[in-house]
Amino acid sequence: MKSPQVPVTREGYPFIFFFAFTTLIFALVGCSWVAYTGLAVTTFVLCFFRDPERFIPAKEHAVLAPADGKVIYVEKITDDEYLQQEVYKISIFMNVFNVHVNRLPLSGTVKKIIYKPGKFHSADSDKAVLYNENCTTILESETGKKIAFVQVAGLIARRIVNWLELEDKAVRGERFGLIRFGSRVDIYLPADTEIAIEKGQKVRGGETIIGYLNI
Known part of the structure; x- marks a missing residue:
């Protein structure tokens, strides 16, 4: 990486x-x-394109925000696309003034990377999830828990960058990519995760704890 x-x-x-x-x-x-x-x-x-250092929390089983921005969605849903199970889906919207470097929410092994070309609807709209260009990473923790995080292009964004490769050993809080000029990141967590944020809250990638995995 x-x-x-x-x-x-x-x-x-x-x-x-x-x-x-x-x-x-x-x-x-x-x-x-x-x-x-x-x-x-x-x-x-x-x-x-600023890329500031962040102070990574050392709390055990904590899942960190993968991006700076505002939480626009926190719901429990059935995920048939990535993890094939009931999950918490959290969406973080990044405006053009946020840091756009993305950070790993959890340590583990990269099991799958899925890139999908698409359109460029506004990243905070429902259409963005369905039709926009996106790149999904599925990560398995050391305890066998799987999470997925999806970089979604926005209205102005025209390039998603993901530096990860299959079987990379990911370290929580490290940089893994970015999205240019306005976008969002969705993260899918197991349904028994203890969620630590709420809709409307502002978060910082690599620093804000968004939940705790139930090990």
Whole structure:
């Protein structure tokens, strides 16, 4: 599994350099208002791809938020697609101002990665779950519990990045990917998980405990 550099993730370098170079060119030729606009865009892109360090909780059996953002869904459902069992589904919506680097919610072994191309509806809509581009990772903990987490592209997002590979030994809190420019992450937990968050709550990837597995 790759380890991106901090405080800016390497996937952001091409975008940052492009806008910074374009801004410099306009400044040199005297197009001040365009240069100021370019500077603002460059600053936004730089902030978007920020990759701050996080303090990973050491609490046993804790499941961490895989992304920064706002919890928009917490419900117990029957999952026929990923885990084939009753689960808690939690959805975290990331707006363009959130950190978009995703972090592993649990330690374990990567058992399956499923990429599905699709459309780009708004990530906080019901259509996003059904039709948007997404990438699913199924992880098995050391105690045999399986969870799934799904990176879902949004209205502006056009690329999902997942650095995991099959049989990787995942470590809770480590970076595993990102989604560009507005998106969401859904996580599916066993139905007997003790949920520690609620709808409307803001969470931080790799730091906020969203639940405790019942071992």
